[in-house]
Amino acid sequence: MATIHIKPLHGADGYLRWKESVLLRLHTVGVAHVLSDEPPADGAQEAKKWARDDALCRGHILAALSDRLLPVYVRHGTGRALWRAVARTYEPDSFYWELKFEELEFHNDDDETLLERVARAEALAVAASSSPVVSDESVAYKVCTKLPDLAKDAVMHGDWKTMDGVWESAQAMERVRNIMQARLVRQEREDMVCHDQQLEQRHVRKKRR
Structure with a gap:
C-alpha cells in the first residue's frame, strides 16, 4: 500500500497540515489506535500486536520529522508519548x-x-x-x-x-x-x-x- 507523502515538520509553521496528514497516514496503515487506546492487559498475542503497531506508529511519526527535530523527539519510546511531546510544543491553545x-x-x-x-x-x-x-x-x-x-x-x-x-x-x-x-x-x-x-x-x- 502506497503511503501518503508528508512534508517533514520543521517548526510551528505548517503544524496543523502536518498533524492531519500524519493522522491520516496512521489511520491508513491501521495503527492510529495506539495514540488513544490503552495497551492490552492480557494475552501474549494481543500484546505482541500492540507492540508492533506502537513501533510502527512511532516510526511513521519520526519519519515525518525534519532532521532538525528528529534528535529532539527520538528519545520518546512509544507512539503516544512521541505524539504528545510534539503536540505540547506546537499545538496552539x-x-x-x-x-x-x-x-x-x-x-x-x-x-x-x-x-x-x-x-x-x-x-x-x-x-x-x-x-x-x-x-x-x-x-x-x-x-x-x-x-x-x-x-x-x-x-x-x-x-x-x-x-x-x-x-x-x-x-x-x-x-x-x-x-x-x-x-x-x-x-x-x-x-x-x-x-x-x-x-x-x-x-x-x-x-x-
Whole structure:
C-alpha cells in the first residue's frame, strides 16, 4: 500500500497540515489506535500486536520529522508519548486562537468572498473558545462582531443568534452581490456594443459624404 507523502515538520509553521496528514497516514496503515487506546492487559498475542503497531506508529511519526527535530523527539519510546511531546510544543491553545481572532480584520480590497470570511471567522471563534462545549450562539455573536454588515442583515432578515442563521444571511447577501455583479458586467458589455455600433454608424456616414 502506497503511503501518503508528508512534508517533514520543521517548526510551528505548517503544524496543523502536518498533524492531519500524519493522522491520516496512521489511520491508513491501521495503527492510529495506539495514540488513544490503552495497551492490552492480557494475552501474549494481543500484546505482541500492540507492540508492533506502537513501533510502527512511532516510526511513521519520526519519519515525518525534519532532521532538525528528529534528535529532539527520538528519545520518546512509544507512539503516544512521541505524539504528545510534539503536540505540547506546537499545538496552539485557546489563548493563541483568541489572539488570532482579536487580530482578525477584513478590508474591502481583500480578495475574499463574504462566505470565505464567515468560514474563517467561525473557525477562529470556535478555536478561541476555552470551553469543551462551544456555544453556537456565542460563535454567531463573535462572527457578527467581525462582520457588521452581515450582522445587520441577520438581525433584520434572519437569525443572528445561530450560525445557521448567520450563514443563511451571508449566502443571501452573496447571491445579491453576484446578481449585481452579473448585471454590471452585462451592462458594460451592452454599453461596449452600443459604443461600437455608434462608431460604425459614424464611419458609414462619413463614407457616404
